[in-house]
Amino acid sequence: xxxxxxxxxxxxxxxxxxxxxxxxxxxxxxxxxxxxxxxxxxxxxxxxxxxxxxxxxxxxxxxxxxxxxxxxxxxxxxxxxxxxxxxxxxxxxxxxxxxxxxxxxxxxxxxxxxxxxxxxxxxxxxxxxxxxxxxxxxxxxxxxxxxxxxxxxxxxxxxxxxxxxxxxxxxxxxxxxxxxxxxxxxxxxxxxxxxxxxxxxxxxxxxxxxxxx
Numbered sequence: 001x002x003x004x005x006x007x008x009x010x011x012x013x014x015x016x017x018x019x020x021x022x023x024x025x026x027x028x029x030x031x032x033x034x035x036x037x038x039x040x041x042x043x044x045x046x047x048x049x050x051x052x053x054x055x056x057x058x059x060x061x062x063x064x065x066x067x068x069x070x071x072x073x074x075x076x077x078x079x080x081x082x083x084x085x086x087x088x089x090x091x092x093x094x095x096x097x098x099x100x101x102x103x104x105x106x107x108x109x110x111x112x113x114x115x116x117x118x119x120x121x122x123x124x125x126x127x128x129x130x131x132x133x134x135x136x137x138x139x140x141x142x143x144x145x146x147x148x149x150x151x152x153x154x155x156x157x158x159x160x161x162x163x164x165x166x167x168x169x170x171x172x173x174x175x176x177x178x179x180x181x182x183x184x185x186x187x188x189x190x191x192x193x194x195x196x197x198x199x200x201x202x203x204x205x206x207x208x209x210x211x212x213x
Contacts, residue, residue: 013152014191022104050205119160
């Protein structure tokens, strides 16, 4: 059955690739705060409070992989700002860069899971400069679903192949707001729909127990 908000079609979706000239060191320099995002199978709407992500170098390894691995620390609250922590046990993921020539094409999963089962974590744009990122757009792989406005994005359920996130270094305020507007324009130019992006509450968050840098 076809709903009026979602058409299960991938035909004609844009051919999106991870960004070129990706600077890994700059990307992991400090914490990212999510300003808008789509829901996923593991991030429903009631989890969109105080969502932050910090990536760092690590000595962790993943099965059958000898390439670069980054630790991923996710944080968020349930139901309200400073509510119950979604990741109360500080479960850490491992982001892998399987292609040294395409470092923005990361894959992400719990560290014990081999690459073949990890999900795409593509940085499709970051800026404003090659050596200074104040914002970034992360997509859970290429857009594969066409929505009612005629544009595409990733799916809204499951784990791999879902997710679209707008990151800023600023927690909230005018700078973050202007960055969100810029990122939404970039997405539209790429052929993404922005109709499924929801606001993430950041003002008033205390990030208790989060790893921030």
